[in-house]
Amino acid sequence: xxxxxxxxxxxxxxxxxxxxxxxxIALGLVIRLIHVLDPTVKKEKAPEIAPAPVEExxxxxxxxxxxxxxxxxxxxxxxxxxxxxxxxxxxVRAVHPVEREGWKQSGRLGR
Amino acid sequence: xxxxxxxxxxxQAVWHDSGFFNFTMGNAIMILVGLxxxxxxxxxxxxxxxxGPIAFGCVLANFPNTGFMEDPGLMxxxxxxxxxxxxxxxxxxxxxxxxxxGPLIARPSTLLLGAAAQIxxxxxxxxxxxxxxxxxxxxxxxxxxxxxxxxxxxxxxQMAPHLLGAIAVxxxxxxxLVPLIQPPVMKLLxxxxxxxxxxxxxxxxxxxxxxxxxxxxxxxxxxxxxxIASLLGMLMLGNIFRESGVMDRLSDTAQNSLCxxxxxxxxxxxxxxxxxxxxxxxQTLLIILLGLIAxxxxxxxxxxxxxxxxxxxxxxxxxxxxSAGVSAVPMAARVSQVVGMKAKPGNYLxxxxxxxxxxxxxxxxxxxxxxxxxxx
Numbered sequence: 001x002x003x004x005x006x007x008x009x010x011x012x013x014x015x016x017x018x019x020x021x022x023x024x025i026a027l028g029l030v031i032r033l034i035h036v037l038d039p040t041v042k043k044e045k046a047p048e049i050a051p052a053p054v055e056e057x058x059x060x061x062x063x064x065x066x067x068x069x070x071x072x073x074x075x076x077x078x079x080x081x082x083x084x085x086x087x088x089x090x091x092v093r094a095v096h097p098v099e100r101e102g103w104k105q106s107g108r109l110g111r
Numbered sequence: 112x113x114x115x116x117x118x119x120x121x122x123q124a125v126w127h128d129s130g131f132f133n134f135t136m137g138n139a140i141m142i143l144v145g146l147x148x149x150x151x152x153x154x155x156x157x158x159x160x161x162x163g164p165i166a167f168g169c170v171l172a173n174f175p176n177t178g179f180m181e182d183p184g185l186m187x188x189x190x191x192x193x194x195x196x197x198x199x200x201x202x203x204x205x206x207x208x209x210x211x212x213g214p215l216i217a218r219p220s221t222l223l224l225g226a227a228a229q230i231x232x233x234x235x236x237x238x239x240x241x242x243x244x245x246x247x248x249x250x251x252x253x254x255x256x257x258x259x260x261x262x263x264x265x266x267x268x269q270m271a272p273h274l275l276g277a278i279a280v281x282x283x284x285x286x287x288l289v290p291l292i293q294p295p296v297m298k299l300l301x302x303x304x305x306x307x308x309x310x311x312x313x314x315x316x317x318x319x320x321x322x323x324x325x326x327x328x329x330x331x332x333x334x335x336x337x338x339i340a341s342l343l344g345m346l347m348l349g350n351i352f353r354e355s356g357v358m359d360r361l362s363d364t365a366q367n368s369l370c371x372x373x374x375x376x377x378x379x380x381x382x383x384x385x386x387x388x389x390x391x392x393x394q395t396l397l398i399i400l401l402g403l404i405a406x407x408x409x410x411x412x413x414x415x416x417x418x419x420x421x422x423x424x425x426x427x428x429x430x431x432x433x434s435a436g437v438s439a440v441p442m443a444a445r446v447s448q449v450v451g452m453k454a455k456p457g458n459y460l461x462x463x464x465x466x467x468x469x470x471x472x473x474x475x476x477x478x479x480x481x482x483x484x485x486x487x
Contacts, residue, residue: 012485023332
């Protein structure tokens with residue numbers, strides 16, 4: 001074994017930590033460089049955007065026929081509430097406003 | 112009469128050669144230590160895959176007159192694999208095939224956390240030197256703080272082979288105790304507001320980046336630090352097996368069968384170094400104490416640097432991921448996740464913590480490389 005450069009523990013600590021930081025910073029720069037030079041990045045981005053509107057478009061046409069006079073947002077809220085109760089495969093087919101007042105209505109809500 | 116004489120001489124020879132005749136109190140204590148470790152591995156499940164063979168290797172090493180280290184045979188072959196640094200790089204091949212560098216590539220700034228957590232290595236080094244260990248022994252003891260078994264064995268064999276048993280046992284024991292050691296340090300050093308920081312989702316990483324990273328980093332680090340070229344080279348080769356997509360069979364072998372086989376040899380061989388003469392010395396207790404200090408200091412270093420990064424990034428980095436910089440993959444990252452979830456349920460830090468976690472593996476290897484270059 002050859003003689004070490006220094007035996008002062010604090011100097012060893014300082015030098016080694018500096019080297020560790022420098023090497024890992026260099027590695028970080030290499031990662032950034034690879035990212036910048038990546039020739040495949042544009043090709044992969046294109047198909048990601050394309051399928052998104054297709055999925056959203058499907059349920060829209062049904063709305064005016066099935067839910068008479070109720071705002072689509074309200075329908076969404078009601079559907080979400082039903083689903084959150086553990087609905088699983090349930091489908092909300094129709095939403096109708098119930099025009100009843102008085103004791104019967106408040107009795108139903110209270111239950 | 113002659114028959115009785117020959118009989119008694121032969122019996123005496125058998126008795127004198129037997130383990131019972133040569134059995135010392137030290138052997139008895141070490142067999143007991145081995146059995147306690149075996150209990151911890153099997154019943155308490157402290158890193159059982161490693162501690163199990165280490166423990167039984169320790170029991171085997173303390174049978175007198177076996178000639179394990181003198182006569183050619185399996186035990187000597189296993190020892191050869193450790194003494195000549197064959198097994199740690201092979202384990203790294205498997206680790207490379209298991210490691211996903213994606214979170215690190217997506218957020219390279221987490222490399223700094225992996226570097227900061229290496230402070231534990233050097234705090235223990237300073238402590239060891241102040242306690243009277245020489246510089247090579249202190250370097251080997253310090254590497255316990257890297258929380259990386261193969262690197263600890265790799266460095267210890269080259270700098271202080273007589274301390275291998277104590278250092279390996281301390282490193283693996285503390286690695287299994289990471290969920291107990293780290294959380295109090297993490298909570299002590301962070302505020303509730305810091306622990307609640309929600310981090311942005313990581314960007315997707317392309318196959319090109321995943322493939323280029325191991326190749327370029329192997330070239331860069333091997334040129335900078337040749338003493339760890341075999342360790343880092345095998346790590347990155349394993350990762351190329353994984354990421355190439357065309358070497359699935361090699362990747363599968365590296366991360367399963369080969370890694371398991373080498374683990375058996377490495378761990379058993381480490382246990383075989385735990386003889387009474389080398390382990391039952393006051394230094395062992397100091398090493399175990401310094402190992403704990405190293406783990407605590409490494410965790411603290413990572414978290415404190417995480418706090419700095421939190422401020423610099425405008426509260427976009429949760430300091431809790433800093434503790435994962437001590438390696439101990441993936442246990443340390445899981446600890447960040449658990450502590451983060453306790454502070455704010457639904458805050459998933461696991462993927463973010465994997466960045467500093469794998470950076471810690473590279474950081475520990477680099478720390479070992481600089482120590483080998485400077486102190487050996």
